[in-house]
Amino acid sequence: MKTTTQNNRGEIFAKTIHFPKVITKQQHNPLNYLLLLGMIFSVYILSMQPVWAHGEKNLEPYVRMRTIQWYDVQWSKQQFNVNDEVSVTGKFHVAEDWPISVPKPDAAFLNISTPGPVLIRTERYLNGKPFMNSVALQPGGDYDFKVVLKGRLPGRYHIHPFFNLLDAGQVMGPGVWLDIAGDAANFTNDIQTIGGKSINMETYGLANGIFWHSFWAFLATAWLLWWVRRPLFIARYRMLHAGLEEELVTPLDRNIGKAILVGIPVLVLVFYTMTVNEYPKAIPLQASLDQILPLSAKVNTGVVEVDTTRAEYRVAERTMTMSLKIKNGSDKPIQIAEFATGGVHFLNKAAPAPKQNDADSVVAAEGLSLDNATPIQPSEQRTVLMTAGDALWESEKLDGLINDPDSRIGGLLFFYDTEGERYVSSVTAAVIPKFN
Numbered sequence: 001m002k003t004t005t006q007n008n009r010g011e012i013f014a015k016t017i018h019f020p021k022v023i024t025k026q027q028h029n030p031l032n033y034l035l036l037l038g039m040i041f042s043v044y045i046l047s048m049q050p051v052w053a054h055g056e057k058n059l060e061p062y063v064r065m066r067t068i069q070w071y072d073v074q075w076s077k078q079q080f081n082v083n084d085e086v087s088v089t090g091k092f093h094v095a096e097d098w099p100i101s102v103p104k105p106d107a108a109f110l111n112i113s114t115p116g117p118v119l120i121r122t123e124r125y126l127n128g129k130p131f132m133n134s135v136a137l138q139p140g141g142d143y144d145f146k147v148v149l150k151g152r153l154p155g156r157y158h159i160h161p162f163f164n165l166l167d168a169g170q171v172m173g174p175g176v177w178l179d180i181a182g183d184a185a186n187f188t189n190d191i192q193t194i195g196g197k198s199i200n201m202e203t204y205g206l207a208n209g210i211f212w213h214s215f216w217a218f219l220a221t222a223w224l225l226w227w228v229r230r231p232l233f234i235a236r237y238r239m240l241h242a243g244l245e246e247e248l249v250t251p252l253d254r255n256i257g258k259a260i261l262v263g264i265p266v267l268v269l270v271f272y273t274m275t276v277n278e279y280p281k282a283i284p285l286q287a288s289l290d291q292i293l294p295l296s297a298k299v300n301t302g303v304v305e306v307d308t309t310r311a312e313y314r315v316a317e318r319t320m321t322m323s324l325k326i327k328n329g330s331d332k333p334i335q336i337a338e339f340a341t342g343g344v345h346f347l348n349k350a351a352p353a354p355k356q357n358d359a360d361s362v363v364a365a366e367g368l369s370l371d372n373a374t375p376i377q378p379s380e381q382r383t384v385l386m387t388a389g390d391a392l393w394e395s396e397k398l399d400g401l402i403n404d405p406d407s408r409i410g411g412l413l414f415f416y417d418t419e420g421e422r423y424v425s426s427v428t429a430a431v432i433p434k435f436n
Protein backbone atom coordinates (compact mmCIF):
# COMPACT_ATOMS: atom_id res chain seq x y z
CA MET A 1 0.00 0.00 0.00
CA LYS A 2 1.45 3.39 -1.01
CA THR A 3 0.48 6.32 1.13
CA THR A 4 1.46 9.91 1.55
CA THR A 5 0.91 11.18 4.98
CA GLN A 6 1.90 13.74 7.57
CA ASN A 7 3.37 12.73 10.87
CA ASN A 8 2.82 14.45 14.21
CA ARG A 9 5.88 16.63 13.68
CA GLY A 10 4.33 18.03 10.48
CA GLU A 11 6.75 16.26 8.12
CA ILE A 12 5.39 14.86 4.88
CA PHE A 13 6.02 11.14 4.36
CA ALA A 14 5.73 8.92 1.35
CA LYS A 15 6.04 5.43 2.57
CA THR A 16 5.39 1.93 1.43
CA ILE A 17 3.86 0.00 4.26
CA HIS A 18 4.13 -3.73 4.21
CA PHE A 19 1.41 -5.78 5.76
CA PRO A 20 2.93 -9.18 5.06
CA LYS A 21 0.36 -11.93 4.48
CA VAL A 22 2.44 -14.50 6.35
CA ILE A 23 4.55 -13.00 9.08
CA THR A 24 6.66 -16.03 9.95
CA LYS A 25 7.41 -18.65 7.42
CA GLN A 26 7.02 -22.24 8.53
CA GLN A 27 10.48 -23.66 8.23
CA HIS A 28 10.37 -26.29 10.96
CA ASN A 29 9.88 -29.95 10.27
CA PRO A 30 6.76 -31.13 12.15
CA LEU A 31 8.54 -34.46 12.75
CA ASN A 32 10.94 -32.72 15.13
CA TYR A 33 8.04 -31.61 17.30
CA LEU A 34 6.62 -35.14 17.34
CA LEU A 35 10.02 -36.52 18.39
CA LEU A 36 10.33 -33.94 21.17
CA LEU A 37 6.80 -34.69 22.40
CA GLY A 38 7.59 -38.40 22.36
CA MET A 39 10.72 -37.84 24.43
CA ILE A 40 8.91 -35.71 27.00
CA PHE A 41 6.16 -38.31 27.26
CA SER A 42 8.61 -41.22 27.76
CA VAL A 43 10.49 -39.36 30.50
CA TYR A 44 7.16 -38.71 32.16
CA ILE A 45 6.08 -42.37 31.96
CA LEU A 46 9.50 -43.61 33.20
CA SER A 47 9.45 -41.25 36.18
CA MET A 48 5.95 -42.28 37.25
CA GLN A 49 5.99 -44.17 40.53
CA PRO A 50 3.91 -44.11 43.69
CA VAL A 51 4.58 -40.97 45.72
CA TRP A 52 4.56 -41.45 49.49
CA ALA A 53 5.74 -38.14 50.74
CA HIS A 54 4.87 -34.69 49.54
CA GLY A 55 7.73 -32.45 50.47
CA GLU A 56 7.21 -32.05 54.21
CA LYS A 57 10.95 -32.71 54.78
CA ASN A 58 12.03 -30.18 52.16
CA LEU A 59 11.35 -27.10 54.21
CA GLU A 60 14.49 -25.63 55.79
CA PRO A 61 15.09 -27.15 59.26
CA TYR A 62 15.10 -23.75 60.95
CA VAL A 63 11.60 -23.05 59.59
CA ARG A 64 10.28 -26.42 60.82
CA MET A 65 11.97 -26.03 64.21
CA ARG A 66 11.49 -22.36 65.03
CA THR A 67 8.16 -21.13 63.67
CA ILE A 68 5.02 -23.15 64.51
CA GLN A 69 5.87 -25.88 67.06
CA TRP A 70 3.02 -28.40 66.99
CA TYR A 71 2.19 -30.74 69.86
CA ASP A 72 -0.69 -32.95 71.10
CA VAL A 73 -2.06 -33.35 67.54
CA GLN A 74 -4.75 -36.04 67.66
CA TRP A 75 -7.33 -37.34 65.19
CA SER A 76 -10.74 -38.50 66.48
CA LYS A 77 -10.46 -41.48 64.12
CA GLN A 78 -8.38 -42.56 61.12
CA GLN A 79 -10.82 -44.99 59.49
CA PHE A 80 -14.24 -43.76 58.54
CA ASN A 81 -16.80 -43.58 55.75
CA VAL A 82 -17.85 -40.99 53.21
CA ASN A 83 -20.14 -38.46 55.01
CA ASP A 84 -18.61 -39.28 58.43
CA GLU A 85 -17.21 -36.42 60.47
CA VAL A 86 -13.68 -36.54 61.77
CA SER A 87 -11.92 -33.92 63.85
CA VAL A 88 -8.29 -33.04 64.39
CA THR A 89 -7.31 -31.28 67.59
CA GLY A 90 -3.98 -30.10 68.91
CA LYS A 91 -1.84 -27.29 70.19
CA PHE A 92 1.02 -25.27 68.86
CA HIS A 93 3.56 -22.93 70.32
CA VAL A 94 4.66 -19.94 68.25
CA ALA A 95 8.43 -19.81 68.71
CA GLU A 96 9.84 -16.75 70.49
CA ASP A 97 13.02 -17.14 68.45
CA TRP A 98 11.24 -16.63 65.12
CA PRO A 99 13.85 -16.76 62.28
CA ILE A 100 14.94 -13.34 61.03
CA SER A 101 14.49 -14.41 57.37
CA VAL A 102 10.88 -15.55 57.83
CA PRO A 103 8.23 -12.78 57.86
CA LYS A 104 6.43 -12.45 61.19
CA PRO A 105 3.12 -14.42 61.46
CA ASP A 106 0.91 -11.32 61.22
CA ALA A 107 -1.54 -13.19 58.97
CA ALA A 108 -1.66 -16.97 59.26
CA PHE A 109 -4.26 -19.39 57.95
CA LEU A 110 -4.78 -22.78 59.59
CA ASN A 111 -5.45 -25.29 56.85
CA ILE A 112 -5.52 -29.02 56.17
CA SER A 113 -3.25 -30.43 53.48
CA THR A 114 -5.08 -33.01 51.35
CA PRO A 115 -4.49 -34.48 47.89
CA GLY A 116 -7.50 -32.74 46.30
CA PRO A 117 -11.02 -32.27 47.69
CA VAL A 118 -11.10 -35.60 49.55
CA LEU A 119 -12.56 -33.98 52.68
CA ILE A 120 -14.61 -30.88 53.30
CA ARG A 121 -14.01 -28.60 56.28
CA THR A 122 -17.19 -27.90 58.23
CA GLU A 123 -15.91 -26.19 61.40
CA ARG A 124 -12.71 -24.62 62.64
CA TYR A 125 -11.78 -23.28 66.10
CA LEU A 126 -8.80 -21.52 67.60
CA ASN A 127 -8.71 -21.39 71.42
CA GLY A 128 -12.35 -22.49 71.36
CA LYS A 129 -13.47 -19.60 69.12
CA PRO A 130 -14.84 -20.30 65.65
CA PHE A 131 -12.79 -18.50 63.00
CA MET A 132 -13.06 -18.21 59.22
CA ASN A 133 -10.26 -15.88 58.30
CA SER A 134 -6.56 -15.55 58.82
CA VAL A 135 -5.35 -14.74 62.29
CA ALA A 136 -2.38 -12.83 63.71
CA LEU A 137 -0.22 -15.13 65.83
CA GLN A 138 1.93 -13.83 68.69
CA PRO A 139 5.45 -15.25 69.03
CA GLY A 140 5.73 -16.87 72.44
CA GLY A 141 2.03 -17.73 72.55
CA ASP A 142 0.38 -21.14 72.77
CA TYR A 143 -2.81 -21.92 70.89
CA ASP A 144 -5.31 -24.73 70.87
CA PHE A 145 -7.05 -25.71 67.62
CA LYS A 146 -9.82 -27.94 66.37
CA VAL A 147 -10.86 -28.59 62.76
CA VAL A 148 -13.91 -30.68 61.88
CA LEU A 149 -13.89 -32.41 58.50
CA LYS A 150 -16.25 -34.64 56.56
CA GLY A 151 -15.23 -37.54 54.27
CA ARG A 152 -15.91 -36.83 50.59
CA LEU A 153 -13.86 -39.14 48.31
CA PRO A 154 -12.98 -42.72 49.34
CA GLY A 155 -9.30 -43.66 49.47
CA ARG A 156 -6.16 -43.68 51.60
CA TYR A 157 -4.55 -40.28 52.07
CA HIS A 158 -1.74 -38.64 54.02
CA ILE A 159 -3.24 -35.62 55.71
CA HIS A 160 -1.57 -32.85 57.73
CA PRO A 161 -2.81 -29.79 59.56
CA PHE A 162 -0.61 -26.89 58.45
CA PHE A 163 -0.25 -23.13 58.59
CA ASN A 164 -0.11 -20.88 55.57
CA LEU A 165 1.97 -17.91 56.70
CA LEU A 166 1.67 -14.72 54.67
CA ASP A 167 4.87 -14.13 52.67
CA ALA A 168 6.57 -17.11 54.34
CA GLY A 169 4.80 -20.20 53.01
CA GLN A 170 3.61 -23.37 54.66
CA VAL A 171 4.60 -24.97 57.94
CA MET A 172 3.39 -28.57 58.08
CA GLY A 173 2.07 -30.20 61.22
CA PRO A 174 2.36 -33.94 61.85
CA GLY A 175 0.75 -36.12 59.17
CA VAL A 176 -1.39 -39.24 59.50
CA TRP A 177 -2.89 -41.75 57.08
CA LEU A 178 -6.66 -41.54 56.80
CA ASP A 179 -8.72 -44.35 55.26
CA ILE A 180 -12.02 -43.20 53.85
CA ALA A 181 -14.35 -46.04 52.87
CA GLY A 182 -17.67 -45.99 51.05
CA ASP A 183 -19.01 -44.62 47.79
CA ALA A 184 -18.28 -41.10 46.51
CA ALA A 185 -21.79 -40.98 44.97
CA ASN A 186 -23.34 -41.06 48.46
CA PHE A 187 -21.60 -37.87 49.56
CA THR A 188 -24.03 -35.15 50.62
CA ASN A 189 -23.27 -31.56 51.46
CA ASP A 190 -26.60 -29.90 52.21
CA ILE A 191 -26.76 -26.69 54.20
CA GLN A 192 -29.47 -24.20 55.19
CA THR A 193 -29.11 -20.63 53.95
CA ILE A 194 -29.90 -17.69 56.26
CA GLY A 195 -33.21 -17.50 54.39
CA GLY A 196 -34.07 -21.01 55.59
CA LYS A 197 -33.70 -22.67 52.20
CA SER A 198 -31.93 -26.03 52.02
CA ILE A 199 -29.32 -26.20 49.25
CA ASN A 200 -26.85 -28.78 47.97
CA MET A 201 -23.39 -27.19 48.10
CA GLU A 202 -22.00 -29.70 45.57
CA THR A 203 -24.10 -28.27 42.73
CA TYR A 204 -25.48 -24.96 44.02
CA GLY A 205 -24.77 -22.07 41.69
CA LEU A 206 -22.67 -24.23 39.36
CA ALA A 207 -24.57 -23.34 36.15
CA ASN A 208 -24.56 -19.67 37.18
CA GLY A 209 -20.83 -19.77 37.79
CA ILE A 210 -20.10 -21.41 34.46
CA PHE A 211 -22.37 -18.91 32.65
CA TRP A 212 -20.68 -15.83 34.11
CA HIS A 213 -17.16 -17.11 33.60
CA SER A 214 -17.96 -18.00 29.97
CA PHE A 215 -19.75 -14.68 29.37
CA TRP A 216 -16.80 -12.51 30.44
CA ALA A 217 -14.27 -14.88 28.87
CA PHE A 218 -16.16 -14.62 25.56
CA LEU A 219 -16.22 -10.80 25.67
CA ALA A 220 -12.54 -10.58 26.57
CA THR A 221 -11.49 -13.11 23.92
CA ALA A 222 -13.53 -11.37 21.21
CA TRP A 223 -11.92 -8.01 22.04
CA LEU A 224 -8.48 -9.60 22.03
CA LEU A 225 -9.07 -11.35 18.69
CA TRP A 226 -10.34 -8.12 17.18
CA TRP A 227 -6.79 -6.73 17.55
CA VAL A 228 -4.76 -9.91 17.26
CA ARG A 229 -6.13 -10.82 13.80
CA ARG A 230 -4.21 -7.82 12.38
CA PRO A 231 -0.41 -7.68 11.88
CA LEU A 232 1.01 -7.18 15.29
CA PHE A 233 4.20 -5.94 16.84
CA ILE A 234 6.82 -5.42 14.12
CA ALA A 235 4.51 -3.99 11.45
CA ARG A 236 2.80 -1.71 13.95
CA TYR A 237 6.09 -0.68 15.46
CA ARG A 238 7.34 0.38 12.03
CA MET A 239 4.18 2.40 11.37
CA LEU A 240 4.50 4.06 14.75
CA HIS A 241 8.12 4.85 14.02
CA ALA A 242 7.11 6.41 10.72
CA GLY A 243 4.70 8.70 12.58
CA LEU A 244 1.61 6.88 11.33
CA GLU A 245 0.05 6.11 14.71
CA GLU A 246 -3.24 7.70 13.59
CA GLU A 247 -3.70 4.98 10.95
CA LEU A 248 -3.21 2.15 13.44
CA VAL A 249 -6.70 2.72 14.85
CA THR A 250 -9.65 2.83 12.46
CA PRO A 251 -12.93 4.73 13.04
CA LEU A 252 -14.65 1.36 13.54
CA ASP A 253 -12.14 0.51 16.30
CA ARG A 254 -12.97 3.79 18.00
CA ASN A 255 -16.71 3.21 17.78
CA ILE A 256 -16.42 -0.28 19.22
CA GLY A 257 -14.20 1.10 21.98
CA LYS A 258 -16.83 3.75 22.83
CA ALA A 259 -19.60 1.12 22.86
CA ILE A 260 -17.57 -1.03 25.27
CA LEU A 261 -16.74 1.93 27.49
CA VAL A 262 -20.43 2.74 27.95
CA GLY A 263 -21.91 -0.75 27.52
CA ILE A 264 -19.87 -2.75 30.05
CA PRO A 265 -20.52 -0.50 33.10
CA VAL A 266 -24.24 -0.42 32.15
CA LEU A 267 -24.26 -4.24 31.85
CA VAL A 268 -22.54 -4.61 35.23
CA LEU A 269 -25.08 -2.25 36.83
CA VAL A 270 -28.03 -4.15 35.28
CA PHE A 271 -26.68 -7.57 36.36
CA TYR A 272 -25.87 -6.21 39.82
CA THR A 273 -29.45 -4.92 40.22
CA MET A 274 -30.85 -8.27 39.05
CA THR A 275 -28.67 -10.12 41.62
CA VAL A 276 -29.58 -7.80 44.49
CA ASN A 277 -33.28 -8.23 43.66
CA GLU A 278 -33.01 -12.00 43.57
CA TYR A 279 -30.89 -12.30 46.77
CA PRO A 280 -31.86 -9.32 48.95
CA LYS A 281 -30.35 -10.87 52.11
CA ALA A 282 -26.71 -11.67 51.50
CA ILE A 283 -23.54 -11.23 53.51
CA PRO A 284 -20.25 -10.48 51.77
CA LEU A 285 -17.29 -12.85 51.82
CA GLN A 286 -15.40 -12.17 55.03
CA ALA A 287 -11.90 -10.86 54.57
CA SER A 288 -11.00 -9.44 57.98
CA LEU A 289 -8.14 -10.58 60.19
CA ASP A 290 -9.42 -12.52 63.21
CA GLN A 291 -7.97 -11.41 66.52
CA ILE A 292 -7.57 -14.36 68.89
CA LEU A 293 -5.21 -14.02 71.85
CA PRO A 294 -2.91 -16.86 72.89
CA LEU A 295 -3.88 -19.14 75.76
CA SER A 296 -2.87 -17.83 79.17
CA ALA A 297 -0.36 -19.54 81.46
CA LYS A 298 -2.92 -22.21 82.32
CA VAL A 299 -1.33 -24.55 79.77
CA ASN A 300 1.72 -24.54 82.05
CA THR A 301 4.18 -22.88 79.79
CA GLY A 302 6.74 -20.71 81.49
CA VAL A 303 6.42 -22.34 84.94
CA VAL A 304 9.66 -24.18 84.31
CA GLU A 305 12.33 -21.79 83.10
CA VAL A 306 14.86 -23.21 80.69
CA ASP A 307 17.91 -21.42 79.36
CA THR A 308 20.02 -23.18 76.76
CA THR A 309 23.66 -22.25 77.25
CA ARG A 310 25.20 -24.43 74.53
CA ALA A 311 24.09 -26.78 71.75
CA GLU A 312 26.38 -29.05 69.76
CA TYR A 313 25.50 -31.35 66.90
CA ARG A 314 27.83 -34.32 66.33
CA VAL A 315 27.46 -35.17 62.65
CA ALA A 316 28.98 -38.68 62.80
CA GLU A 317 26.94 -39.75 65.85
CA ARG A 318 23.78 -37.88 64.81
CA THR A 319 23.32 -36.48 68.29
CA MET A 320 22.41 -33.04 69.53
CA THR A 321 23.80 -32.21 72.96
CA MET A 322 22.29 -29.28 74.79
CA SER A 323 23.39 -27.73 78.03
CA LEU A 324 20.20 -26.59 79.79
CA LYS A 325 19.96 -24.36 82.83
CA ILE A 326 16.60 -25.41 84.32
CA LYS A 327 14.74 -23.67 87.15
CA ASN A 328 11.73 -25.53 88.51
CA GLY A 329 9.12 -22.92 89.32
CA SER A 330 6.44 -25.49 90.20
CA ASP A 331 5.84 -26.95 93.65
CA LYS A 332 6.63 -30.59 92.76
CA PRO A 333 9.70 -32.47 91.50
CA ILE A 334 9.87 -32.58 87.70
CA GLN A 335 11.60 -34.71 85.05
CA ILE A 336 12.25 -34.21 81.33
CA ALA A 337 10.16 -36.75 79.39
CA GLU A 338 10.46 -35.51 75.84
CA PHE A 339 12.19 -33.12 73.47
CA ALA A 340 10.26 -32.33 70.28
CA THR A 341 11.62 -30.42 67.29
CA GLY A 342 10.62 -30.19 63.63
CA GLY A 343 8.00 -32.96 64.06
CA VAL A 344 10.46 -35.44 65.66
CA HIS A 345 9.93 -36.58 69.25
CA PHE A 346 12.91 -37.75 71.33
CA LEU A 347 11.63 -39.67 74.35
CA ASN A 348 13.34 -40.24 77.66
CA LYS A 349 12.95 -43.94 78.40
CA ALA A 350 14.03 -43.41 82.00
CA ALA A 351 11.12 -40.99 82.65
CA PRO A 352 8.32 -41.86 80.24
CA ALA A 353 5.42 -39.46 79.68
CA PRO A 354 2.13 -40.65 81.21
CA LYS A 355 0.62 -40.77 77.73
CA GLN A 356 1.73 -40.60 74.11
CA ASN A 357 1.10 -37.04 72.93
CA ASP A 358 0.79 -37.11 69.16
CA ALA A 359 -0.94 -39.59 66.90
CA ASP A 360 1.32 -41.36 64.39
CA SER A 361 4.23 -39.09 65.19
CA VAL A 362 7.87 -39.57 64.26
CA VAL A 363 9.38 -40.93 67.48
CA ALA A 364 12.87 -41.80 68.69
CA ALA A 365 11.66 -43.98 71.59
CA GLU A 366 15.01 -44.06 73.38
CA GLY A 367 16.49 -40.96 71.78
CA LEU A 368 16.78 -38.79 74.89
CA SER A 369 19.32 -39.16 77.70
CA LEU A 370 20.40 -36.92 80.56
CA ASP A 371 23.62 -36.71 82.54
CA ASN A 372 21.65 -36.48 85.77
CA ALA A 373 18.39 -38.43 85.89
CA THR A 374 17.26 -37.46 89.39
CA PRO A 375 14.10 -35.30 89.40
CA ILE A 376 14.58 -31.55 89.73
CA GLN A 377 13.16 -30.38 93.07
CA PRO A 378 10.81 -27.38 93.45
CA SER A 379 12.71 -24.07 93.11
CA GLU A 380 15.91 -25.99 92.39
CA GLN A 381 18.14 -24.64 89.66
CA ARG A 382 20.29 -27.19 87.84
CA THR A 383 22.36 -27.39 84.69
CA VAL A 384 21.52 -30.56 82.80
CA LEU A 385 23.35 -32.00 79.81
CA MET A 386 20.69 -33.42 77.51
CA THR A 387 21.51 -35.62 74.51
CA ALA A 388 18.99 -36.21 71.72
CA GLY A 389 20.44 -38.82 69.39
CA ASP A 390 18.87 -40.77 66.57
CA ALA A 391 19.21 -41.46 62.85
CA LEU A 392 16.00 -39.41 62.50
CA TRP A 393 18.14 -36.25 62.52
CA GLU A 394 19.34 -37.42 59.13
CA SER A 395 16.29 -39.23 57.73
CA GLU A 396 13.99 -36.30 58.60
CA LYS A 397 16.60 -33.97 57.06
CA LEU A 398 16.90 -31.90 60.23
CA ASP A 399 20.71 -32.18 60.18
CA GLY A 400 20.65 -29.83 57.18
CA LEU A 401 20.57 -27.20 59.94
CA ILE A 402 24.36 -27.08 60.00
CA ASN A 403 24.42 -26.03 56.34
CA ASP A 404 21.88 -23.25 56.87
CA PRO A 405 22.87 -19.62 57.19
CA ASP A 406 20.62 -19.66 60.28
CA SER A 407 22.01 -22.59 62.33
CA ARG A 408 19.79 -22.16 65.35
CA ILE A 409 17.69 -24.93 66.83
CA GLY A 410 14.32 -24.52 68.49
CA GLY A 411 12.06 -27.06 70.10
CA LEU A 412 9.78 -27.91 72.98
CA LEU A 413 10.78 -29.60 76.22
CA PHE A 414 8.08 -31.55 78.04
CA PHE A 415 8.44 -31.94 81.80
CA TYR A 416 6.16 -34.01 84.05
CA ASP A 417 5.85 -33.74 87.79
CA THR A 418 5.13 -36.60 90.20
CA GLU A 419 1.36 -36.09 89.76
CA GLY A 420 1.54 -36.38 85.97
CA GLU A 421 1.08 -32.62 85.45
CA ARG A 422 2.86 -31.42 82.32
CA TYR A 423 5.01 -28.31 81.83
CA VAL A 424 6.11 -27.18 78.39
CA SER A 425 9.13 -24.98 77.72
CA SER A 426 10.35 -23.63 74.44
CA VAL A 427 14.11 -23.84 74.01
CA THR A 428 16.39 -22.27 71.45
CA ALA A 429 20.13 -22.02 70.84
CA ALA A 430 22.78 -21.55 68.19
CA VAL A 431 24.14 -24.93 67.09
CA ILE A 432 27.87 -25.67 66.85
CA PRO A 433 28.54 -28.59 64.48
CA LYS A 434 31.19 -31.17 65.39
CA PHE A 435 32.42 -33.19 62.45
CA ASN A 436 34.41 -35.80 64.37
Ligand SMILES: [Cu+2]
Pocket: 053, 054, 056, 158, 159, 160, 175, 176
Ligand atom coordinates in the same frame (compact mmCIF):
# COMPACT_ATOMS: atom_id res chain seq x y z
CU1 LIG B 1 2.29 -36.25 54.45
